[in-house]
Amino acid sequence: MDLKLKKMNKIVAFDFDDTLAITDSLIGITTRLPINLVDVMTGAGIAHKKSTGKYLWIDSCNYESLESLGIADRLQIVFDYCQTLSVNVESAKPIFSMIQTMRDALAEPLTKVVIITARAGYSNTWSESLQTKVTATNREGILSFLKIHNVEIHDDDLYTVGDVAESGGDTAAAKADVLAKYANIYPSAEIVFYDDSKRNINAALSLPVAHGIKNPVTVHMIKHGKVIVTEQESHKIRIKQRLDSIFNCMME
Secondary structure (H helix, E strand, O other): OOHHHOOOOEEEEEOOEOOOEEOOOOEEEEEOOOOOHHHHHHHOOOOOOEEEOOEEEEOHHHHHHHHHHOOOOOOOEEEEOHHHHOOOOOOOEEOHHHHHHHHHHHHOOOEEEEEEEOOEOOOEEEEOOOOEEEEOOHHHHHHHHHHHOOOOOOHHHEEEEHHHHHHOOOHHHHHHHHHHHHHHHOOOOEEEEEEOOHHHHHHHHOHHHHOOOOOOEEEEEEEOOEEEEEEEEOHHHHHHHHHHHHHHHHHO
């Protein structure tokens, strides 16, 4: 599909879990170290929903907290993503305010709407807890979920960047790469990003510096279905901030 066939004034990107939907998918964690993982996680403020064998199972919010703390490598945490390789469409709950925001964006003629999720879309991943390989079906599940709620996007507009994790890739950086791709295709379009993860928000805000784009970037941090923080970043904003800093220094 040729993305340059139509001019776009705005690129609006949505995360899936905890942005468009609440799901019951859990992530398994265990450790290679001889430590009491329950005590360590509790001390770090990470709550688990259940435990099976050597695995604790945490929801996406606690997973995000764990990743943001940056302690997983030090604790030699091993993740099991088997439950996040599919979407239980029947139990997934829509975040209606964000679904409506997506509908509104889709109704704008010069706006490109995409989903960028940290879920995998094509992986065939070994699950230690299940002792078998699990094939990702998230793409079908997410598109089906959206259709149930009267939202339809093209398969090409769904990015499942979680596949990079199989080779040790960073999903936050992968999300930013997708946004940068659209910024390069549509250099005058505003980039708008909705996500519940601070790491992903920061990666999007770093686009003007990390990728050298000049597009204005607006990010919306989502919590409990509401925008709790909105920030903007762009090449022009950075120049203004630099000039303001120079002027303030001159006046001191």
